[in-house]
Amino acid sequence: MLLDWVINMVRKMIWSGSVYFFVIMILGLILRWKMVASFLPQFQFVHLVHAHSHVAFLGWVFFILLAILLQFGLPESARESRQLKVFFYLVHLSVIGMLISFSLEGYAFFSILFSTIHIFLSYWFAYYFLKHQRKDLPSIARRFFKGSILFNLLSSFGPWGLAVLGAKGLATSPLGNVSIYLYLHLQYSGWFLFVIMGAAYMILHQKGIIYSESKAQIQFSIQFIGVIPSYITSILWYGLPTYLIWIGYIGAVFQFAGLILFLSSVWKLCLKQEANRLGKLLLNFSFLSLSAKALLELGGASPRLADMVFQNRQVILGYLHLTLLGFTSSFLLYYLYQMSAKQRSSLFSGAVYLYVFGATAMIILLFLAGLLQWIGFGQGPWIWEALFASSFIIFLGATFLLMSMQPSYSTLERESAVSYPGQ
Ligand code: HEM
Numbered sequence: 001m002l003l004d005w006v007i008n009m010v011r012k013m014i015w016s017g018s019v020y021f022f023v024i025m026i027l028g029l030i031l032r033w034k035m036v037a038s039f040l041p042q043f044q045f046v047h048l049v050h051a052h053s054h055v056a057f058l059g060w061v062f063f064i065l066l067a068i069l070l071q072f073g074l075p076e077s078a079r080e081s082r083q084l085k086v087f088f089y090l091v092h093l094s095v096i097g098m099l100i101s102f103s104l105e106g107y108a109f110f111s112i113l114f115s116t117i118h119i120f121l122s123y124w125f126a127y128y129f130l131k132h133q134r135k136d137l138p139s140i141a142r143r144f145f146k147g148s149i150l151f152n153l154l155s156s157f158g159p160w161g162l163a164v165l166g167a168k169g170l171a172t173s174p175l176g177n178v179s180i181y182l183y184l185h186l187q188y189s190g191w192f193l194f195v196i197m198g199a200a201y202m203i204l205h206q207k208g209i210i211y212s213e214s215k216a217q218i219q220f221s222i223q224f225i226g227v228i229p230s231y232i233t234s235i236l237w238y239g240l241p242t243y244l245i246w247i248g249y250i251g252a253v254f255q256f257a258g259l260i261l262f263l264s265s266v267w268k269l270c271l272k273q274e275a276n277r278l279g280k281l282l283l284n285f286s287f288l289s290l291s292a293k294a295l296l297e298l299g300g301a302s303p304r305l306a307d308m309v310f311q312n313r314q315v316i317l318g319y320l321h322l323t324l325l326g327f328t329s330s331f332l333l334y335y336l337y338q339m340s341a342k343q344r345s346s347l348f349s350g351a352v353y354l355y356v357f358g359a360t361a362m363i364i365l366l367f368l369a370g371l372l373q374w375i376g377f378g379q380g381p382w383i384w385e386a387l388f389a390s391s392f393i394i395f396l397g398a399t400f401l402l403m404s405m406q407p408s409y410s411t412l413e414r415e416s417a418v419s420y421p422g423q
Contacts, residue, residue, distance in 0.1 A: 008078050012088065013067035014336060018058030018402045020091045020095065021329070025395045027052040027103075027239040032388040036381065043103060050111070051102035053081040056324065057187060059095040062331045064147075064194045069129060071339075072202045073145050078132035087121060087128075112163075126153050138205050140216045144198030147224055148308050151190025154228075158183025178235050184320075185231045189255065192328050197223070199335060200266050211265060219261040226254030233297070236306035245303070252301040259294040263287055278352040282334040285356045289326030289363075296322070312373055318366030325359050325394070333401060340405035347404040354397030361390035 008079075031048055033039045057385050071077050080086070097114035098256065105111065126149045152197050161179035165171050197220075204211050229251025232244055267287045296319060300306055333355070365387050372379050 008072045009084065009088070010067050010339075012091060013070065014062045015132055015406070016088075016092065017060050017063030017067065017332070017334070018322065018406065019199055020055050020063065022399060023099065024052050024056045024060055025391075027055070029388075029391050029395050032384070032391045035384045036388050044106065047103055047106040050106055051099055054098045054102055054115065055095060058098065058115075061192060061324075061328060061332065062091070062095075062122075066125070067337060068199045069145060069148075069340075072141065072199065073129065073134060074132050075134050075135065078128070078400065081354060087296050088331060091118070091121055094121060100152055101422065103120075106190055107152040115159065119159060122156070138201060140213065141198045141202045143203070143217075143220050143224075144194045144201065144207040147195030147220070148191050148198065151186045151227060155183050155186035155191060158186070174238060178238055181234045182231060185234050186227070188323050188328065189230065190227050191410070194223075194332050197262060197266075199331075200262075200270060203268060203270050204266070204273060205361050209269050209273050210270055215261065219258055219265065222254050222261065222352065223258030226251050226256075226258055230255040230297070233301040233306065236301070236303045252298060256294050257297045259290060263291060263294075267357065278349055279334065279337055281352055281356060282337060284327050285325050285359070286330035286334060289322050289330065293319070293327060308374065312370045313367050313374060318363055318370060321359075321366060322363050324362055326327035330356075330359070333398070334401075336405055347400045350394050351400030351404055354393055355401055356397070356399055358393030358395075362387060362394060365390055379413065 027048055030040060031041075031045065031052060034045055034048075054134065070084075094114045094117040098111060099117070101108070101110035101114060129149055130146065137145075158179045158181075162171055162176055165173065165176050165179065170176060175351065177227070201216060203210070229247045232240065232248025233252045236245065236248065267283075270283050270287075271280055274283060300309055300319075309319075365383060369379050369383050369387075372383070
């Protein structure tokens with residue numbers, strides 16, 4: 001009975017995240033549709049972009065990261081608490097509030113109110129998680145999970161900074177972008193990345209796959225040190241003093257080294273523990289996207305290139321979707337896949353191929369659109385139509401994927417009950 005409730009909480013997080021993934025894909029599709037034809041004119045494009053990105057970070061990714069942290073990082077007693085249940089409903093309230101208010105009015109009173117509630121909820125979760133974190137986790141996972149919580153807390157300086165600037169009428173100044181980039185960087189290169197890395201080590205640990213503990217500890221240290229200074233390389237366009245630029249370069253090298261070390265020690269082992277070729281495909285796609293992200297970040301550390309990238313919205317969007325769809329979302333889908341039953345519906349294999357194909361096409365098309373802009377070649381309507389088509393393929397693939405996995409989370413009880421370490 002108790003276990004049922006406990007697992008229910010992880011399952012509730014998984015279901016919640018999955019619903020928000022579906023919602024952001026619909027919003028993404030509407031946005032792409034608006035770029036090829038007049039559609040839903042009563043909703044402003046920019047308002048829907050804000051709804052899409054906020055629900056993506058604070059609904060889809062947030063809930064699945066919570067599921068991972070709960071499943072691997074908290075003892076039964078902490079997973080069953082009433083406080084966590086209240087927290088769960090309040091997070092829904094803030095995400096649904098953001099979805100509606102951003103879609104209708106963009107940045108305004110209610111959307112800011114609901115986003116602020118989410119920040120305070122994540123502060124509470126940080127306190128709760130650190131207070132109750134399991135002591136018997138492998139130390140590498142414990143360190144990554146703690147690090148992730150720290151970066152999630154620090155990322156909130158971005159919105160607070162933006163609020164201060166807004167009060168002075170400077171929200172749309174370059175300093176406003178400095179705050180937004182701080183938030184984005186600490187979210188996906190800190191909070192998201194560190195939970196995922198901790199989860200990858202936990203999956204290996206649970207499957208009894210031996211990895212080099214000392215290499216993993218070195219990787220953690222390098223990765224951790226690199227996060228904050230490497231932020232500087234995402235604001236090189238701001239015109240910073242030379243010494244700060246050098247700190248940024250050093251951070252970028254640390255970040256790159258950390259990612260390479262992670263990929264070189266974990267990629268092969270993750271594939272080894274995964275028997276299914278479709279599971280392998282999701283993992284390969286996620287880690288390949290992470291490798292491309294690492295290379296781009298190293299290249300983007302050159303001020304000239306950084307300036308060109310900053311001026312080119314399509315390249316920024318290509319980089320963001322490579323990181324958030326290619327790497328982060330694909331790994332989270334892999335986690336969901338791991339949590340679902342082994343006997344999956346026939347929808348599953350077609351869905352994985354559609355998702356991977358659509359996401360690859362969308363990311364390549366976004367970079368291509370940016371490239372065409374750079375070389376002064378006009379972007380014909382075909383590129384926006386192709387982007388819409390690729391978005392539709394992702395939508396189909398990911399929806400079938402989520403549908404084919406959902407009914408089988410009922411086996412989570414059985415699987416998790418035997419696989420929690422030390423339980
Ligand atoms: C089917 C999948 C997706 C589609 C079709 C899609 C589409 C779009 C579109 C059309 C835009 C705005 C483009 C513009 O301003 O010109 C956008 C922006 C964005 N998307 Fe997505 N997206 C998808 C998945 C995701 C996912 C999974 C995430 C995060 C986990 C994400 C995060 C973002 C962010 C952060 C922005 C930038 C927002 C801004 O600049 O304010 N997207 N997306």
